[in-house]
Amino acid sequence: xxxxxxxxxxxxxxxxxxxxxxxDLDASAQQVYKLGAVLPFTGSASFFGKNTRxxxxxxxxxxxxxxxxxxxxLEVVYEDSKTEPKEAVTAMNKLVSIDKVPAVMTxxxxxxxxxxxxxxxxxxxxxxSAMLPGITEGYKYAFRNATSYDNHVPAMVDFITADLKMxxxxxxxxxxxxxxxxxxxxxxxxxxxxxxxxxVETFQEEAETDFRTQLTxxxxxxxxxxxxxxxxxxxxxxxxxxxxxxxxxxxxSHTLESPDVLKIAKTAVEGAYYTKTAFDPNSPDKIMQxxxxxxxxxxxxxxxxxxxxxxxxxxLLALAIKNKGYSGDAVxxxxxxxxDFPGVSGVTTFLPNGDVNKIVDIWTIKDGxxxxxxxxx
Amino acid sequence: xxxxxxxxxxxFVAGWIYAPVAIGFGLIxxxxxxxxxxxxxxxxSAAYLFYALYVPANLSFLLSFVITSVAAVVLxxxxxxxxxxxxxxxxxxxxxxxxxSIGVIIFLENLILLAxxxxxxxxxxxxxxxxxxxxxxxxxxxxxLIVAFSILLCLAAWLLIKYTKTGRAIRAMSNDPEMAxxxxxxxxxxxxxVFSAGSALVVVPAVLVGLDTGISPQMGMxxxxxxxxxxxxxxxxxxxxxxxxxxxxGMIQNLGVFYVEAKWQDLIAFGILLAFIIFRPMGLLGxxx
Amino acid sequence: MDYxxxxxxxxxxxxxxxxxxxxxxxxxxxxSLSHAAFFGIGAYVSALLVLKIGTPYLLAVATAIVAxxxxxxxxxxxxxxxxxxxxxxxxxxxQIVMFRVFSNWYSLTRGPAGLIDIPRPxxxxxTVSSQFSYFVFSLIVAVISxxxxxxxMDSPFGRVLKAIREDEIAAQSLGKDVARFKILIxxxxxxxxxxxxxxYAHYITxxxxxxxxxGESIFMLSLIIIGGMxxxxxxxxxxxxxxxxxxxxxxxxxxxxxxxPMRQMIYGVLLxxxxxxxxxxxxxxxxxxxxNR
Numbered sequence: 033x034x035x036x037x038x039x040x041x042x043x044x045x046x047x048x049x050x051x052x053x054x055x056d057l058d059a060s061a062q063q064v065y066k067l068g069a070v071l072p073f074t075g076s077a078s079f080f081g082k083n084t085r086x087x088x089x090x091x092x093x094x095x096x097x098x099x100x101x102x103x104x105x106l107e108v109v110y111e112d113s114k115t116e117p118k119e120a121v122t123a124m125n126k127l128v129s130i131d132k133v134p135a136v137m138t139x140x141x142x143x144x145x146x147x148x149x150x151x152x153x154x155x156x157x158x159x160x161s162a163m164l165p166g167i168t169e170g171y172k173y174a175f176r177n178a179t180s181y182d183n184h185v186p187a188m189v190d191f192i193t194a195d196l197k198m199x200x201x202x203x204x205x206x207x208x209x210x211x212x213x214x215x216x217x218x219x220x221x222x223x224x225x226x227x228x229x230x231x232v233e234t235f236q237e238e239a240e241t242d243f244r245t246q247l248t249x250x251x252x253x254x255x256x257x258x259x260x261x262x263x264x265x266x267x268x269x270x271x272x273x274x275x276x277x278x279x280x281x282x283x284x285s286h287t288l289e290s291p292d293v294l295k296i297a298k299t300a301v302e303g304a305y306y307t308k309t310a311f312d313p314n315s316p317d318k319i320m321q322x323x324x325x326x327x328x329x330x331x332x333x334x335x336x337x338x339x340x341x342x343x344x345x346x347x348l349l350a351l352a353i354k355n356k357g358y359s360g361d362a363v364x365x366x367x368x369x370x371x372d373f374p375g376v377s378g379v380t381t382f383l384p385n386g387d388v389n390k391i392v393d394i395w396t397i398k399d400g401x402x403x404x405x406x407x408x409x
Numbered sequence: 410x411x412x413x414x415x416x417x418x419x420x421f422v423a424g425w426i427y428a429p430v431a432i433g434f435g436l437i438x439x440x441x442x443x444x445x446x447x448x449x450x451x452x453x454s455a456a457y458l459f460y461a462l463y464v465p466a467n468l469s470f471l472l473s474f475v476i477t478s479v480a481a482v483v484l485x486x487x488x489x490x491x492x493x494x495x496x497x498x499x500x501x502x503x504x505x506x507x508x509x510s511i512g513v514i515i516f517l518e519n520l521i522l523l524a525x526x527x528x529x530x531x532x533x534x535x536x537x538x539x540x541x542x543x544x545x546x547x548x549x550x551x552x553x554l555i556v557a558f559s560i561l562l563c564l565a566a567w568l569l570i571k572y573t574k575t576g577r578a579i580r581a582m583s584n585d586p587e588m589a590x591x592x593x594x595x596x597x598x599x600x601x602x603v604f605s606a607g608s609a610l611v612v613v614p615a616v617l618v619g620l621d622t623g624i625s626p627q628m629g630m631x632x633x634x635x636x637x638x639x640x641x642x643x644x645x646x647x648x649x650x651x652x653x654x655x656x657x658x659g660m661i662q663n664l665g666v667f668y669v670e671a672k673w674q675d676l677i678a679f680g681i682l683l684a685f686i687i688f689r690p691m692g693l694l695g696x697x698x
Numbered sequence: 699m700d701y702x703x704x705x706x707x708x709x710x711x712x713x714x715x716x717x718x719x720x721x722x723x724x725x726x727x728x729x730s731l732s733h734a735a736f737f738g739i740g741a742y743v744s745a746l747l748v749l750k751i752g753t754p755y756l757l758a759v760a761t762a763i764v765a766x767x768x769x770x771x772x773x774x775x776x777x778x779x780x781x782x783x784x785x786x787x788x789x790x791x792x793q794i795v796m797f798r799v800f801s802n803w804y805s806l807t808r809g810p811a812g813l814i815d816i817p818r819p820x821x822x823x824x825t826v827s828s829q830f831s832y833f834v835f836s837l838i839v840a841v842i843s844x845x846x847x848x849x850x851m852d853s854p855f856g857r858v859l860k861a862i863r864e865d866e867i868a869a870q871s872l873g874k875d876v877a878r879f880k881i882l883i884x885x886x887x888x889x890x891x892x893x894x895x896x897x898y899a900h901y902i903t904x905x906x907x908x909x910x911x912x913g914e915s916i917f918m919l920s921l922i923i924i925g926g927m928x929x930x931x932x933x934x935x936x937x938x939x940x941x942x943x944x945x946x947x948x949x950x951x952x953x954x955x956x957x958x959p960m961r962q963m964i965y966g967v968l969l970x971x972x973x974x975x976x977x978x979x980x981x982x983x984x985x986x987x988x989x990n991r
Contacts, residue, residue: 074527074958114958117812121904129700129829142811146904149815207672207804209811236672236801236810241529241622244419245666245674252412264529268623275540276547292531296623300537444783496974503783504729508923509973511916516966519959630912634790641787676798679791686788687776 065101065358067108067349068127068136068156069342070143075115076237076263079290080139080338084161085110086331087339088137091346093330101354108346109133115263117146128154134353134360135159137345139338141167141210148174155360157367159349161341164210165217168386173360175367175386177348177377178341181210184285184307185217187392187408191305192257192283193225195394195406200230202255202280204246204269206237206262214261230255235269237262243269244276251278259283267296274300281305286395289336294400301397305405310378310391311337312404323376337377344375411545416663418543422552424659425559426614430632431639431651432566433607438637439583439646440603442503446510447488449633450517451608455481456615456624457521460532478612485608488513489600514630521626532619551621558613563652566610570648575602583646638682644692653693657681703829709941710836711897714843716921716933718890723919724927725851726883727863729782731915732773732789733891735796738910739766740892741899742800742807745816748900755819759896763889770888771881778880793912800907812906819900836897843890847930850886859883920969940965 069088072081088108095106109131111123120138124147127133135157138144144160144167151158151173160167161178168174192198201222205211215232222229231253233246243265250258250273258280260269266287273282282304287293289308293301313324313334323343327335335343352366373380378390396405430452437445455477462473492509501509533551540549570576581589582599590596618624639658643650658678665677685692719733743762747753753761777788800807807813818827819835826835850856858879861869870876899905917940925936944961 076528078526078528116908117904118902118906118909121902125704126701129704145814146812149903207809209808234670234672238627238810241625241628242419242423245416245663248412248415248419249666251415268529268531271537272622274537275549277539277542296531298537442783444786492970492974501973501977505973505977507729507786508919509970511919512966512969512973514966515916515969516963519962519966522959523956523963634794634912637787638791641784670802672802673798676795676802679795679798682791683788683795686780686784686791690780690784 064105064107065353066131066133067106067346068124068131068133069108069110070113070120070123070127070136070138070147071110072115072140072143073110073112075113076265077115077140079263079292081112083336083339084137084139084342086327087335087341087343088346090327090330090339091343091350094326095346095350101350106346106350106353108137113138113140113143115140115143117142121146121150124150128156134358135349135363137342137349138162139342142208144174145209151360157349157360157363159345159367161338161345162210165213166387171386173364175364175382177345177375177380177382177388178338179309179390179392180387181214181217183309183390183392185214186221187307187394188259188283189218189221189225189227190409191307191394191406193222193227196257196281196305198256198281199227200254200256201227202231202233202250202253202258203229204233204235204243204250204258204260206265207234208237211261218259235262235265237265240265241268243272247273247276247278251276255280257281257283261285261287263287263290264292267293267301270297270300270304286337288397289402294397302400303397305394305396307392308395309337309341310393310408311340312393314404319374319376335376340375340377344373344377344380347375348373348380413664413667414544415546416667417660418546418548420660420663421656422548422555422659423663424656425556426618427632427635427639427655427659428559428652429562429566429610429614431636431643431655432563432648433610434633434636435640435643435645435648435651436566436579436603437607438640440579440586440599441582442586443493444503444507444510444637445488445493445604445607446507446633446637447513447517448485448607448611448636449631450514450629451481451485451488452611452615452632453624453626453629454484454517454521455612456532456619456628457525457530457626459612459616460525460530460619460624463532464530464534474612474616477616478609481608481612482605485604486601489604494600514633518626518629521629525626527626529623529625530619531623532616533621549621551617555614555617555621558617562610562613563648566606567648575599579603580646635678638678641690642682642685642692644695647692647694650692650694657693700829703833705941705945707829707833707836707901709937710833710840711894711901712918712921712937712941713840713934714894714897715891715918716925716937717843717847717930718887718894719918720922720927720930720933721847721851721859721890722883722887724922724929724932725856725863726859726880727866728778728880728884729786730789730884731786731912731919732793732796733887733918734910734912734914735793736766736770736888736891737895737898737914737918738796738800738905738907739769740895741905741910742813742895743892744896745813745899745905746806748817749813749815755821755900759893762892762896766892767885767889770885774881774884778884779877790912793915797907797911800910807907810906810908812904813899814904816899816903816905818903832901836901839893839897843893844930844934847890851930855879855882917965920965924968924972 071084072078092106092108100106113120120143127136137159139161141162141164144162148158148171152171157173159175163180165180165182168176231250233250235243235246260266270282284306286308288306324335352363356362356366367382371381380388382388391408393408394406396403434448458480459473459477462468462476493506496505496509540547570579578594578599581594639654640651643654662674662678715737722728722730740762743765744758747758747761773792777785801809818825826832858874862876866876921936921940922933926932
């Protein structure tokens with residue numbers, strides 16, 4: 033009676049939802065080459081999501097303006113990883129089984145680590161710009177075209193000991209896999225150059241806003257330099273460190289270039305030094321100048337290194353499809369032959385393990401602006 | 410040694426952040442026995458409203474604060490009038506009230522997400538300066554203000570409860586709701602009082618914390634849980650207990666970090682909660698029923 | 699087609715979770731917020747055993763069940779004897795504690811980085827690797843759970859639980875050892891959802907602590923509220939509804955910063971609406987209102 037009607041109604045409602053869910057899956061008849069992208073549009077690394085998308089969108093526009101890939105249009109299917117590996121896995125599964133892309137572009141260590149095995153199993157190339165050393169090791173379908181901590185840490189260690197001539201280093205990093213590896217590198221390299229790591233603290237990026245407990249312990253270790261690495265928490269940490277009277281030299285990586293850093297940390301971050309993939313927007317190099325001009329026209333701002341990195345990723349993958357074919361295996365074969373590709377993010381050659389070796393410069397923040405301090409040695 | 414004192418100072422401040430929120434939650438729970446889970450969302454909504462008024466809309470600090478306070482009270486009262494009361498009239502059990510509260514939380518937290526995005530917001534417009542030094546221990550201006558204002562608020566609440574007629578009615582309802590009704594306490598009026606007062610109490614901590622460390626949407630749920638823990642550990646119906654428990658939790662969390670890594674802070678707080686619930690459910694100041 | 703199987707597998711996994719939670723809350727009246735914690739324990743124990751020491755799948759799941767049962771016992775014994783609100787808070791505390799353990803015990807669980815490359819189950823010599831085979835596998839487990847739940851709740855044991863839900867004091871005065879029944883059902887339902895957790899881990903092949911938060915416990919709660927408490931069909935319907943609804947919203951093509959919170963807001967509103975106007979859920983028979991509307 034009423035109960036039965038309710039049951040029937042519920043079944044019909046469910047049927048409706050199944051139909052609606054399936055509706056969207058109609059394969060489109062139009063011929064198009066698709067690439068996947070799993071990027072952090074939301075979450076604590078959203079700065080990187082915005083920029084990488086801008087870079088790859090511009091590259092796609094250029095490829096299609098030049099007639100596409102052998103006449104076929106190129107399209108990138110973007111999925112939000114939300115800075116969360118779990119979300120990335122769902123997104124990756126969708127890209128692989130529904131969109132059937134031959135390659136997926138991504139960024140961030142946690143996300144990459146979670147989706148690379150899926151790519152490996154489904155023979156889909158995953159090209160990442162994450163910074164974990166050795167991230168492509170052991171995976172045939174994983175590639176990286178960016179610098180890793182293997183490049184950044186030695187450069188920073190050298191800078192601290194040779195340029196700053198400081199010996200006491202405190203490290204504060206977001207709890208993560210890349211932090212473990214970076215720390216291991218610091219621990220093995222820094223003492224060799226005569227330095228001492230006086231304290232190490234970690235924090236949980238998502239959960240914490242008050243870092244004073246860790247900073248208290250760091251302060252007690254009397255460091256000369258303080259290296260901070262994470263995402264959105266970084267400017268807050270630097271701010272609180274200054275408020276607590278920690279006078280150590282602030283050090284970091286290109287995370288310091290995200291826009292809210294100056295807004296939140298303001299004067300606290302003045303005079304900080306950081307490592308950055310060799311990428312100088314003001315370089316007179318013709319490739320850089322052309323690229324920056326086009327980027328500025330399209331987006332009204334200067335391109336930073338990750339936009340350029342993903343711009344290169346699209347170009348490389350488009351070349352792979354054009355020269356070898358529209359499948360994970362074809363893309364992979366092509367990438368392994370790439371030598372001295374003149375990318376805007378640097379000259380690219382893929383090593384047999386899918387990784388690259390790129391250089392890192394030292395930059396600084398002076399008068400609220402980002403300046404090149406010293407080129408890589 | 411210096412670290413220890415600094416940690417105690419930090420813990421002291423942390424405790425005073427929880428205290429007014431805990432008192433608010435405690436007032437509501439002890440008089441109505443309703444688990445106003447959404448209390449923490451009132452807290453974080455107030456913080457976000459203040460942010461919206463003070464930063465993008467650039468209103469004066471005072472104006473932003475006043476508007477936020479009024480809005481918080483309206484929100485708290487609104488949740489009671491629109492959601493809880495009609496359900497109670499229909500004979501809802503506490504479980505149902507809790508569920509509706511959860512529905513409110515989900516709705517509000519995502520409204521904030523939609524409007525402001527998931528990232529942390531900083532409210533402070535001031536320059537960054539070194540904090541004040543007290544013999545090697547640093548405290549920022551905000552931290553000192555948090556302590557000062559929270560103490561004032563808690564004191565005010567305590568005085569009102571102890572010395573006013575309304576306060577007596579609240580105490581009567583806490584001890585025995587049925588008896589209170591029989592002797593003529595207007596439960597509806599008291600409900601309105603505790604929801605307003607409770608919601609008003611959260612505004613100062615919300616604004617100050619926003620100015621000090623920043624806010625994010627997830628902080629609402631965290632604060633509800635902390636407030637609930639403080640109330641139960643302190644003893645339901647004993648406001649001083651809630652304050653005491655808030656300070657205790659704040660201090661133990663921060664001191665705990667001296668011995669173990671910072672990531673275990675939360676665990677310590679909940680370990681304390683579980684220990685109390687199991688071994689001393691009446692809380693610090695409560696009596697065995 | 700693969701995608702439809704994906705949806706169905708998720709539905710099967712959550713049906714087991716919903717049924718077990720329903721047995722605890724809907725049938726026995728024990729309000730708990732720690733279901734996601736047990737879901738997580740099942741997931742981590744099962745995944746770690748297979749990943750780290752190559753334990754055969756069935757043995758790994760069995761171990762997960764035993765581990766969860768033991769933990770449920772140790773948490774349940776001191777807390778179930780307390781009044782409803784206190785137990786609720788204790789279950790909340792336990793949920794958060796477990797999340798922290800998953801997230802902080804880095805050497806075991808790799809914390810927020812999570813466990814990657816969890817293998818698909820290997821049963822009777824072959825691997826359950828395709829979507830279709832995992833669908834069949836999860837369906838079998840879900841059906842077994844449904845049958846088990848049905849028989850348990852229909853049995854004398856189940857009737858006592860319903861009596862406890864209605865009036866604990868009356869049940870006690872009739873000579874029933876209420877505490878023992880509560881602990882037993884707490885253990886049984888915890889173990890059931892740990893199986894669900896294992897299925898989840900070995901399907902998605904990646905888990906991290908963020909799948910096992912308080913928010914997840916609340917989600918499981920909404921599954922049975924909307925589906926209907928006190929009825930097993932209701933659990934199934936709730937799961938199907940709440941899994942498919944967000945999928946059907948996809949064709950609205952909202953940007954993801956909007957779609958996520960929007961979907962959650964709908965959950966929140968649905969929860970309030972259902973609690974107010976249809977507390978017995980889509981299909982339910984029991985509504986937790988004193989006047990039993």
